Amino acid sequence: MRIIILTHDKDRHFYFCNQVIKNTNNVVGVFTGGKNIYNNLNKKKKFFKILKKKKFINYLKNKLLNIYFRNYGNEFIKEKDEAEYLFFNGSKKKFLKQYSNLLITSVKPEYSNINNPYYVSLIRELKPDIILVMGTCLIGKEIINSAKHVINLHTGLSPYFRGGYSNLWPIVKKKYNMFGVTVHELSEGIDSGNIFFTCQPELNENDNYGTINCKCIQLGAKKVIESIGYIEKNSLNSIEQWMKGNLFFNSDWNNYIAYKYFKNKKHVIFKSIENIENNSQSEIYLVNNGKKIDV
Template identity: 30%
Template sequence: MDKLEINKQDGDLLKIAVLCGDSAQHAYLIEQLSQYFSIVGVVIETDNAQMKKLWGKKRYRLWLYRHYHSIKRKWNGDALARRKFFQESNLSKASTEEIPTLMPECVNAPIVATTLREWQADIIISSGVMFIGKKVRNASAPIINLHTGVLPYYKGNQCIFFAMYNNEFDKIGTTLHLVTDKLDGGDVISIAKPEVLANDNDEALYAKSAKSGISRLIEVLNVLNSQGQIELSKQDDAGKMYSHMDRTPWVDMKYYFKKKFDINKSSLFNSAIRDN
């Protein structure tokens, strides 16, 4: 089994840089990390910046589906539910004057790699940003990503939803893995799974998975802080890559009626929970 090792002075707190989005769970992530470690800086790639990047690259279909999901989440109350779950609606509390904060046009902007080198973090945490390019990956320290989905089975986006859609409740959770040149393909550090209740929807399980993943991350970082190394596991080629474009209005409608009329749902759920 491989290991991730870092060099730091004994007795010093782990120095962490964060690459994240601007959603409620990212504010919670920063707030939690700041209680235990030294955050040397935060790079925030906002949702608006990501959408502008997609439009600029002429990825209009993906832009449209992300816009569709954003409107739908506001309309059905999921966006508000997540803010209430994490008790934070933006990064104003987390991004204080004590934490240097950079808000670039995208996570791969040249200034990001330059700034990471200046911050000299022991480890970098990523969550909710677009694919991290080579220059940022190689700029400073190893990067640990919080992927909301169980790798290697569910890669990409909308992983919690599609695990539910496929009745694979045992594959709902958050995976901590190293960032490499392969999307969601780096070595796995740990997988955290939340308690799954029969009445949970995909938004509830996303929020619970994200929170359990952050708790597991702090446990892992405490080991790294005290021992200077953590164990890694190679991924195999199982699983599938999902995109926002895979969750079409037709898929949403099918899932709605599947939940409403599927008489086997309860038995499938109970079986999955027992197997987990």
């Protein structure tokens, strides 16, 4: 069983790598910088591209909101960074010390992104049985077709919340108990493939988006490792996503969203804890090896 990992370059991504390598002994290569998308357009050309796509109003709105709510945006980043430091500090250093021989390459500007034919050829040379994905840009069909099993770790509860910051939007939108992590078959859509596992973190009153997301990464790593075990036994099952849910893009984010997050944070987390204690959660289904479970 030959496994490769496509991921990014923060401590949280190296934590994932360390856990998989330690618990499987089957990893033959790691590619980092997977979130990078290098665009050779200069700033002037990028601006005219925005005008051409008629996105100028949204572009201008986000610029103004980012200026007006800048302090909330900065506080959000600080809170998130502090949580990741608490949970994952030292993971990159540990990887480079113990597993640097497995690092194949990192995405570089001359090859634009992980889907470039250069990286596809490197991936295929390793002849993987399993490709694991965490924290990259959207993966194309050339990579998807490079292994029998391509598995994504999505920090969000699919199908309810897909895309970026999926454990943040339940707070912003006041959707209680919608935090979680999903391990699913990678498809060309965004977090839309058939689901192997979903699970939810234990919450406490001191939690915030950052700590919730970090807990989900830890849970997700365990479920990815569990999925590999099922593959080895030829007994991994999946289920098609039963609804479209909510899909968010990076362009949906601005500092006003950070303001709404801080406004709603305590209420949504406290209410979610209360719902769990009273066994009064809204209708949520989790997935265990492809079996849909009523919470």
